[in-house]
Amino acid sequence: MITFHELTIKKTHDLLVNKEISAFDLTRELLEYISDKDKEIGAYLSIRHDEALAEANETDKKIAAREEIDYLAGIPLAIKDNMLIKDWPATAASKILKNYRATYDATVIKKLKEAGAIFIGKANMDEFAMGSSTENSAYQLTKNPLDPTTVPGGSSGGVAAAVASHQAIAGLGSDTGGSIRQPAAFCGLVGLKPTYGAVSRFGLMALASSLDQIGPLTKNTEDSALLFEKICGEDKHDATSKAVSFSFSDIQKTADLKKMKIGVIKECFEQNLDEDLKNSIQNSINQLKTLGAEVEEVSIPHIDASLACYYIILPAEVSANLARYDGLRYAVNELGGTLKERYFKNRGRNFGPEVRRRIVLGTFVLSAGYYDAYYLKAKKVQKLIKQEFDKAFERYQLLLSPTTPSSAFKIGEKVSDPLAMYLSDIFTVPANIAGLPAISLPIWGKNKLPYGLQLIAPALEEKRLFQAGILLEKIK
Numbered sequence: 001m002i003t004f005h006e007l008t009i010k011k012t013h014d015l016l017v018n019k020e021i022s023a024f025d026l027t028r029e030l031l032e033y034i035s036d037k038d039k040e041i042g043a044y045l046s047i048r049h050d051e052a053l054a055e056a057n058e059t060d061k062k063i064a065a066r067e068e069i070d071y072l073a074g075i076p077l078a079i080k081d082n083m084l085i086k087d088w089p090a091t092a093a094s095k096i097l098k099n100y101r102a103t104y105d106a107t108v109i110k111k112l113k114e115a116g117a118i119f120i121g122k123a124n125m126d127e128f129a130m131g132s133s134t135e136n137s138a139y140q141l142t143k144n145p146l147d148p149t150t151v152p153g154g155s156s157g158g159v160a161a162a163v164a165s166h167q168a169i170a171g172l173g174s175d176t177g178g179s180i181r182q183p184a185a186f187c188g189l190v191g192l193k194p195t196y197g198a199v200s201r202f203g204l205m206a207l208a209s210s211l212d213q214i215g216p217l218t219k220n221t222e223d224s225a226l227l228f229e230k231i232c233g234e235d236k237h238d239a240t241s242k243a244v245s246f247s248f249s250d251i252q253k254t255a256d257l258k259k260m261k262i263g264v265i266k267e268c269f270e271q272n273l274d275e276d277l278k279n280s281i282q283n284s285i286n287q288l289k290t291l292g293a294e295v296e297e298v299s300i301p302h303i304d305a306s307l308a309c310y311y312i313i314l315p316a317e318v319s320a321n322l323a324r325y326d327g328l329r330y331a332v333n334e335l336g337g338t339l340k341e342r343y344f345k346n347r348g349r350n351f352g353p354e355v356r357r358r359i360v361l362g363t364f365v366l367s368a369g370y371y372d373a374y375y376l377k378a379k380k381v382q383k384l385i386k387q388e389f390d391k392a393f394e395r396y397q398l399l400l401s402p403t404t405p406s407s408a409f410k411i412g413e414k415v416s417d418p419l420a421m422y423l424s425d426i427f428t429v430p431a432n433i434a435g436l437p438a439i440s441l442p443i444w445g446k447n448k449l450p451y452g453l454q455l456i457a458p459a460l461e462e463k464r465l466f467q468a469g470i471l472l473e474k475i476k
């Protein structure tokens, strides 16, 4: 029997290479475990049973032939259901895509396939990644494995729940306003939102194209760096993608925190925060100081406008990006009536309430007469916030804040109050608005559920996030 809870990417790789387990047995046992465990958690929307076993076989063949294998070879991963795996369903947890099958591989999938990774299943999420609890899925509820009365966070809650309940060794989520980092914080995982453009978005269903990024959800920082190394880099299919010079070996050299100045974002602590959360952040600050870092307060004066800005820019892009789901091409096709009637039937019946709310809001902020007052103004504020971050990075190598204002909340607690739900992203949204890389590291206080410590770095300095994460993990 394999004990899945001990397995990280690195450990599994060593077991495979030393022939202590085969990729096939690992996958077979994991599938068995999932068939039982996921009844309770609800992390997966679809399981790639035969396909995953076939993928595992490929790695075993390579090992038998004494070929050198990649770190990701034979590693079972959970993939958020808004990323395309050729010939496999991709619903984005929406009814409108219930019969859709992907016709090509997303670039991240292509890269991981080449490395020999195993895609064990597609994970639940908030519909089209709009939400913070995975309760906006049109299909099922996902429970937080650490406390099944609470949500796993969202929108990548399915991936986070799968990894935290050991139904995958790691996974990929997407983060437009916090959807990797917030579930990581709620489920006790490491979640990375890379620099905008560091990872190709080709084959990721667009939510807000100017903010979306794919990133890893993992059990530790080292795994996060291994996955990031594999998926990052320029891609001719995504004009916003960038060349990235990151190598996993960069983080193996011990970082010198003595050379690091870390700014604690003052405004984040003026919010109503849990005492236990404040104390655990203070503990981490003390640990960073012990490691030699200089830690002081810094102000990002307009950071509190980030959320308002986000809820203008995001719906504006949503209203354009989701126009393609018209019931004629990808979506369920409810026939009959005029073209307009068909649109009403397909879009009206098959999009959930949160998706419809944002399409309406986005159409409004872009409409003649309101464009300047809302959309253009939000874009100007975005620029201002970016400049404030740039200025802070003239003095500091990293910025620090909590990932979320609280730990995981109860299922049902915020479903009928969209504003309360939006507020759970108050600390994560600024990094998306400014296009910066940010990581959430798990921290614990006196309460049973974990919190997240968020570190933000200048563009393309993911390396610093990993180095700090690894050092903090070592002293735990």
Ligand code: GLN
Pocket (backbone or CB within 6 Å): 129, 130, 131, 132, 154, 155, 174, 175, 176, 177, 178, 179, 180, 207, 314, 425
């Ligand atoms: N919770 C945020 C929202 O609903 C973030 C979503 C995301 O990052 N995909 O917009």
